Amino acid sequence: MITEQEVTRQQAGEAVRLKGIDYIELYVGNVPQAAHFYRTAFGFTPVAYAGLETGERDRLSVALRQNDVRLLLTSGLTPDGPVAAHVNRHGDSVKDIAFAVDDAEAVFEAAVSRGARPVAEPEALEDEQGRVVRASVAAFGDTVHSFVERADFGGPFLPAYRPVERAPAAAPAGLLAIDHVAVSAEAGTLDRWVDFYETVFGFAQTHEEEVETEYSAMNSKVVQNRGGSVKFPIVVPASGKRRSQVDEYLTFHGGAGAQHVALSTDSITRAVRTLRANGIEFLKTPGSYYDLLEKRLGKMLAEDEAELRELNILADRDAHGYLLQIFTRHVQSRPTVFWEIIQREGAVGFGGGNIKALFEAMEREQALRQTL
Numbered sequence: 182m183i184t185e186q187e188v189t190r191q192q193a194g195e196a197v198r199l200k201g202i203d204y205i206e207l208y209v210g211n212v213p214q215a216a217h218f219y220r221t222a223f224g225f226t227p228v229a230y231a232g233l234e235t236g237e238r239d240r241l242s243v244a245l246r247q248n249d250v251r252l253l254l255t256s257g258l259t260p261d262g263p264v265a266a267h268v269n270r271h272g273d274s275v276k277d278i279a280f281a282v283d284d285a286e287a288v289f290e291a292a293v294s295r296g297a298r299p300v301a302e303p304e305a306l307e308d309e310q311g312r313v314v315r316a317s318v319a320a321f322g323d324t325v326h327s328f329v330e331r332a333d334f335g336g337p338f339l340p341a342y343r344p345v346e347r348a349p350a351a352a353p354a355g356l357l358a359i360d361h362v363a364v365s366a367e368a369g370t371l372d373r374w375v376d377f378y379e380t381v382f383g384f385a386q387t388h389e390e391e392v393e394t395e396y397s398a399m400n401s402k403v404v405q406n407r408g409g410s411v412k413f414p415i416v417v418p419a420s421g422k423r424r425s426q427v428d429e430y431l432t433f434h435g436g437a438g439a440q441h442v443a444l445s446t447d448s449i450t451r452a453v454r455t456l457r458a459n460g461i462e463f464l465k466t467p468g469s470y471y472d473l474l475e476k477r478l479g480k481m482l483a484e485d486e487a488e489l490r491e492l493n494i495l496a497d498r499d500a501h502g503y504l505l506q507i508f509t510r511h512v513q514s515r516p517t518v519f520w521e522i523i524q525r526e527g528a529v530g531f532g533g534g535n536i537k538a539l540f541e542a543m544e545r546e547q548a549l550r551q552t553l
Contacts, residue, residue, distance in 0.1 A: 196291035197382045199280040201410035202359045203329040204244070204251035204338075205442060206277035207518075208267045212256040215273065216243045218512075222459045223520075224353040225252060227345040229338035233258070236341065240264050243345075244338040249358040250444060251338070253277075267323060272515040275439035278320070278362055279327035280411065288328045289316035295381045300325050310336030318381075321364055321374060321415075322437035354455040356444040360523050361405075361412035361531070365430045365440040371400055371417045378404040378413065387412075390533050391419070399427050403531060414531055416440070429552050433515040441508065443521035449505045450484060452522050453492045462510045464546070466493045478503065483526070495535040502527020506535065516550060 209215040219225045225245035232241040239262045242255040255276070257264030267276060282288045286303040293299050297318035306313045311334035317327040337344045366374055378384040388403035398419035405412040418427040430440050446452040453463065471490040474482075478498050482489075484505065489496060494507045505524040512519060523532075 195383070197288050197295070199282060199288075199382065199406050199411050201281050202362075203279045203281040203327075203331070204253050204277075205275060205359065205362070205439075206242075206253040206255060206279065207273060208264050208271075208276045209254050209256055209273040209513075210268050212241045212243050212254050215254045215256075216245060219245055219252060219254070220349065220351045222461050223247070223356065223456065224351045224459070225250070226351045226353075227348045229336070229342035229344055231339075231342045235343055242342075244342065247351075247353055247356050250356055253338075270435045271323065271438060272434065272517055273513040274434060274518055275324060275362075275442070277317070277325050277327050278439065279315075279329050282328045282330055283332065285314040285316050285328040285330035289318065292318050292328075292381050296377070297326075297381045301327070303328075306340040308336070308340040310334055310340060313339055315339075320377075321366055322434075324438055352455065352459065354452045354459070355446045355448055356452065356522070357447065358445045360443040360445040360521075360525070361403075361414060362439050363414045363416065363441045363443070363521075364437065365427050365434070366415055366417050366437040367431060368418050370437070371402060371415060374415050375402050375404055382406065384411075384413075387529075388414070388531060388533065393419070399425050409529070412531075424547075424552065426547060429547060429550075430517050432552075434517045439518065441519045441521050443506075443523045446522055446524050449494055449507065449522055449524040450488055450492060452524075453494065453507055456509075456522070457492075461512075463493055464508045464510060466495060470495070495532060497528065497530065497532040497535050499528045499530040499533075501529050504528040504530065504532060506532050510546065516546075516552065 216227055225247045227243055228246050229244040231237050239259050240255050240257055242253055245252045255264055289303050300319050301317040303314055303316040313334045314330040315327055317325045320326050375386055384404040384406055386402050386404050390401045392399050399416050400419050401414055401416040403414045416427050418425045474486060478496060481503055494505050496505050503526050507522050509520045
């Protein structure tokens with residue numbers, strides 16, 4: 182029997198229909214330097230920009246792309262503007278997780294009617310390349326979700342953005358799409374945020390994990406839309422002997438936010454070798470983890486175990502298949518945002534069998550920073 186809550190969630194999912202993640206915007210202290218980093222280290226190509234030359238008076242933005250992954254990097258041009266204030270409080274961090282939709286105005290109105298707080302009313306943006314409609318609502322912390330309707334637009338990113346001509350060559354790492362975005366939130370708010378995404382967006386909870394190590398603990402739940410194109414693992418700290426990496430994130434970020442973004446690939450070994458050659462550093466995994474790998478997963482992996490061990494790649498399985506994943510070290514001065522590289526071979530989970538290994542790896546990093 183379908184419950185009233187399930188009916189409500191289904192209705193929300195129909196009204197607030199999301200096609201996927203259109204782009205992720207990070208507010209950063211210095212766009213040219215950040216763009217150079219994401220080009221040379223991750224292989225993203227700059228495709229468009231907006232700034233003083235295009236009529237923007239308070240910010241500079243550069244859009245980058247690799248396959249279906251769009252990043253937007255934005256810096257403030259004035260010390261008292263909203264971008265500068267965000268960076269001052271949070272450091273370089275995710276500001277907007279934007280969704281692709283067919284009708285931005287209808288989705289915005291439906292989300293607000295279901296409890297989302299409006300941030301930006303629907304606005305039509307136009308230039309010679311066509312028309313985009315965009316609107317925004319508030320999410321966790323200072324993060325927002327924009328709704329982007331771009332069916333009538335043929336430009337490189339958004340109207341009023343100029344294409345980057347003769348962009349410097351990038352060395353793509355084979356990063357294909359945004360798999361999921363992991364959120365760190367304050368203790369006691371986990372169910373609140375699950376309810377928010379279920380009520381406003383019609384998401385469903387698909388996974389739940391509780392992890393405890395010798396020193397720290399965390400609780401997590403995963404919510405995703407009906408088609409699985411948008412997935413948010415949400416993690417909160419739990420009581421432990423010391424401060425967890427979630428506590429550390431909340432302290433240095435100044436509240437809830439996107440802790441990491443997972444990018445999919447069809448060859449994680451090739452991607453990791455490319456990224457390492459470009460200077461990206463990854464978390465290290467003890468050899469004992471790989472000593473137990475075959476016992477835990479059997480002989481289902483097509484990849485060579487020795488190569489996984491060499492590259493510190495983690496593996497996990499579920500009823501649908503297996504996945505391979507690895508996590509970078511933090512990519513900015515504060516110990517907040519990092520990136521995950523993930524290869525799915527049928528698995529629909531998030532590496533539940535690896536979460537404790539990840540937590541312990543993060544604790545080793547925390548110990549070096551004296552924040553554990």
